[in-house]
Amino acid sequence: MNNHKLPIRGVWSRTPAEKWEDALVSGNGSHGVMVLGDPVNDTIIGNHCRLYLPQGNSHKIPEMAPFLDETRKLIKLEGYKEAIHFYYEKAQELGYQGLTMSDPFHPGFHLYIEADHQNYDDYKRSIDYETGELCVSYQVNGKEYKRRTFVSQKTNMIYHQLSAGEYNLHLKQYQHNKMEQDSFTDGNILHTQFQYVYSNGGYDVILQVESDNLTPLNNRAGYHLYSESPILIAMEIVPYQSSKDRAIRKKPLHQLASYEELYKSHSMVHQNMFKRVNLDLVTDSERERSIDDIVAEAKQQETISPVLLEKMYDAGRYMYICSAGELTPNLQGIWTGTFDPAWSGDFTFDTNVQLSIAAALSSNLLEGIEGFFRLIKELIPEFRENAQKYYGCRGIMAAIHASNSGKHFHWNEEWPLHFWTCGAGWLDHWYFEYYRFTGDKLFLKQEVIPLLEEIVLFYEDFLVDDPDGTYRFTPSYSAENGCADNAVQDVAVAKQVLQNLIQAYRILQLESVDIEKWEYMLNKLPPYEINEAGALKEWLSEKEENYNHRHFSHLYPIFQSREFNEESHPEWWEASRVAFDKRLEAWLLNEQGDTTSTHGRMHSALCATQFHMPELIEDIFHMLVKNDCFYTSLMMSHYDHQEVFNVDGNGALPQVIHEMLVDYSHNRLTILGSLPSSLVKGEISGVRLPEQITINRLNWNLQKRKVEVEITSAIEQKAEIYLPLYKKAKLNRTFISLQPNQTKTIEINL
Template sequence: MHQLPKRGIWTDQPASKWEDALVSGNGSHGVMVFGDPVHDTVIGNHCRLYLPQGNSYDLPDMAPYLEEMRKIIREQGYEKAISFYYQKAKELGYQGLTMSDPSHPGFHMHIETDHQKYTDYKRSINYETGELSVSYKVNEQSYVRRTFVSQDCNQIIHYLSPGNYTIKLTDYQDPKMSQTSMMDQQTIHTHFDYRYSEAGYDVLVDVIAEGVKPLSKAVGFEINSEKSVQIRMEIVPYKEKSERKIIKQSLSSSEDYPTLFAKHVSIHQEMFERVELTLATDQERQQQIWSLVEQAKQQGKITPVLLEKMYDAGRYMYICSAGELTPNLQGIWTGTFDPPWSGDFTFDTNVELSIAAALSSNLLEGLEGYFGLIKELMPGFRENAQKYYGARGVMAAIHSSNCGKHVHWNQEWPLHLWTCGAGWLAHWYYQYYRFTGDKLFLQHEVVPFLEDIVLFYEDFLIEDTDGPYRFTPSYSAENGAADNATQDIAVANEVLTNLSEAYQILGYPQEKVKKCREMRSKMPAYQVNEDGALKEWLTSEKGENYNHRHFSHLYPVFQSREFNNETDPEMWQAARTAFDKRLEAWLLNEDGDTTSTHGRMHSALCATQFHRHDLIEDIFRLLIDHNCFYSSLMMSHYNEQNVFNVDGNGALPQVVHEMLADFSNGRLTLLGAIPSSLPKGEITGIRLPNQMIINRLKWDTEAKHLELQIISQIDQEVKLYFPLYPEVEEHHQRISLQQNKQVSFVINL
């Protein structure tokens, strides 16, 4: 009755809260299913639903006060300067730190029965197909509930076994929106108008079954059907009332659940199977999820089968959540109108982690939603640059949903001083070109965005008397303010380098290339402190705070790959020392400032570059020991399942890819950070920069054996690097790749 998924999870425990729900999605719609056979709940989500709060998003015109602020920074320090700036903003009508409009659910549909005495309960997610399944028995009669979000018809489809049910929609009664419903035969049409904007959305629920009767005191139906029940649901948002679509009377069609599901699976499964990690047997995979977690806890380390499932869950999250937009803090799911940090797009770490594996996982189409989102927010980004710094170009907000304007700051959290956000977002634009070789995208999307960022730098940066630029004000994400935050310089270095390269690739005039190189040459040099560590602020006035979850100053390591142990050994060692200090004070310190899954993931992305396979083992163990995921394997921001948050899911596949095969600075690193708990396995289909694809990588460290099949879309020569097996490089130093010709070889480790 219940086919347990090989690629997925199952448990015999019902979910008591929405965070522990079964989840699915298609990049526009999301669905969550939780509860028990007596009272089940289906939550419909949509990527466009952000509830206007009626807050002012008018930016104070602070540009006239920038020079005075800079003078106060020079003469009295940042605390006085930020206080001055904040008071001026308040005088101009600024309302103080304001969250973006929060993500919210589209509807709650409750399904009730009299099945109190149920047995043999199971619920599962099949990551390969996107189907959610619930099964149980009542008096030896079997009941099944199945759900998926169609990649074909863009609807939520729910199946119930023949039987008696009551279904009804929750009346949200939220003061910030109105809700009106109409029932017509077997269809519910509910219309939602936002109070503080012209936007809103419609929900249609169509029941295809026998014996359907409307409820007299609620929005819903009684169902008494000797045939299976099919419920089709759709959320249709609009930004303006004039954009509201003509509502169809019914979503029903002659197609049954198997037919609709087959159409969906042909799309979803192809995406999921582009990359495959094999670490376990089918018998191991079919254990229930909490048994696998308990085994890992008892062993004190990640098990291959659990890591395989966490890896699959990360890619599943991205397939479900990316498409029309990009995953927000909660992917595409929420069951509350009050999510932490508004459940929005948070750009100082979280969005970047959620898309970390998009390119290497060969899910390129998911980034279309990311690029589209940035375009939608661009007017606000331009106004941020103009109003705060009197600059042309763009400055990204840290928090965004319906708007790109930056109003999430105050004296305690001066996040408006963090000016490198747009440059970090642009990283994926240039990487998309590097992975695909798409020169049209490079010319029409990458170059204009990079040029806008450089325009901001031209107007914002000042020159010290001894020549270099100075970033003032400057901020290292959520860890303090001082001139010349290292991440500011690192992002600017990457932006200017990428724009210069793009100009040369596209044949732009040499004057443009020269200008980028001149600006790049004026960037402050990285500095090393008395501990031998790369400084987080390149100024003598600011000391280090190692006890912090952000790793912003290690941007040249985990993100831009600006240098490595060969290109700049001295700076590489300084970065490694800075990393070790952060580990000691925060990650591996039980008294660290806060727990944070995103901090652990950035630790892991640094660990792959420093070839710290032992540390990756520790990070995986911390996630398990501190219960940082739900039964779906969607992760939590804090320990003990505290705050549903998916940025860790997005990053984990990238950690796996980098510890197995990683390419930067012309060097292909193989098994560079493979943990001892993964002595053998196989991965297929991962993409690398420079238009390479690893068709197959199979390893067995105990047998000291590695097999590689790699193909390149361009002619190139690649240097091989085996940091954990240095003796191998003596025999395997370089490989020549010819366009579209697979190269295969076997290496004895």
């Protein structure tokens, strides 16, 4: 009988993975691992967050600043098409090579494991989200075999255990024309060196194999193994920037403890992160069912499947724990099985990175968000070069695509992404939010303010005056929906940056003559406009609205900055709702819409939480399920039908669930603000909110019309209780007083 321990918090399947996208996945924020194939020919793919293959492209930004005035004249007199053409021609004259993808994310190694048997049955494979362990089990003639894998949070290595038996294992020879590979064995150490052709960098892969008997293979980099006890394989990827930085190891990595000892020390760390928040919608018996059965059943239902929703929620946090730490998740998290990933599998900053980290703070995963800050700090010098070379400005301008380089080369006439200048300000949103969640004033002073000041320096040099005295953003681009002066996201981000900088100085009681200047700049930003249909305009200029689009850039004040709500600015709020409805009609709910992108659906859902639209959120969850936007691991695809492995939706989905259950902005604690009626009861715990609030527990039962909230604040403050879906609820629109570190329990009758 198969004694495979099925995960309660996780997924399992009876079907082997035939492609890398459907693999079991795990990681620790530096290393990632993927397990796929069948027991006869299994594959382990090792990944590392630093592996981006240099392509040998030119890395010289053209000196375009001298052409800015002429470009602006053309925009004003002839329009953007002519201006973009002029700008592009000048760039090419200066040697610009055209739209260039960033260096692609690539796998570190493929390790193939061949068993001595051919027939097997009772196959199961699983991911335990709670511990990060992957498990494959099967039987051969009544004998059980098991393969277990995890990436250690303690030793920063990948471990794989095979049942006793006979195997061949070998590394794939990549034979890539941009990388040289050389392998050798030394006892039970298999060492492979990878040298990049177009840089001085590369990486080493070191495998240590613990087996009763092992013999090096003659024709491949690997071993023949035979062991009467379980076999342990330890794997490590060591990147380096230059050959002098290489750490060559010929001796064992260390004296390996047993798999169980290594796993125990790791799982304590992983479990601690995973259990900081918890969503309970179903029983353990429901959770133990195979993901294949759960998904098949969910497709037949007209309402949300609570068990699948809970697993989607857990999968999102699992992705983040695995992928964030040393850096932040890229488009594929920390996993790839190809040298040619979509959009290079890079860090894409015009929506994808932001969605992938959307739930990091509310899930109390501060270790991961530190990786985001580390990445931005590494890219800042090249962001400065972007600002200077393209616009002659001080400060910083973020590239839309980045990996080994933060220089902006991803643009041409069709995709004028170099005209999108608000990226750095959007990235800073997470810096100031970190302060709001933690109250860390040292971080505010040392990290947030310097970044904000550099962004404002760019605006000081970039913005021009209109005759009416307001600023004009020209050129301007609403990603990725077209060009026209004064894209609303440009204005909204600049407003948030200036407000945050002024507020930071006041929080820290810092005196500066610049505060008056920043307030003056803030007052010069153009006001939002409403078109003849009553919708918030996407551009504050004469440009026809295009509602059939996957990006929601102009609704930045709704889903991201929370600049206003229905009480502070009712006209803008209502206009934003009209604009959102038109986007839904033309794109999200339109079968003829321009794309099926998961990131567009996630931004739709984040807007829906703010507009208190539970039915729409339920529809979006259904779209993801019925259109096969998940792989077996519940990692997501960018398009329908499992097309393009892409995890930004995973990062955003827990935030959607947090916001639909409990949310905080404008001193208002919104409870069950967008809860679909089909989720009759449940409980969530550990969610963190801005202003140092923690929801220790939120329990709801719609049948009994009862809600109980247990809340703690690190600081003294007042908050308004708001239940927009339950107007007659007792305590609705009531203020509560919170004392520092004192738990308060609120019982509400709906």
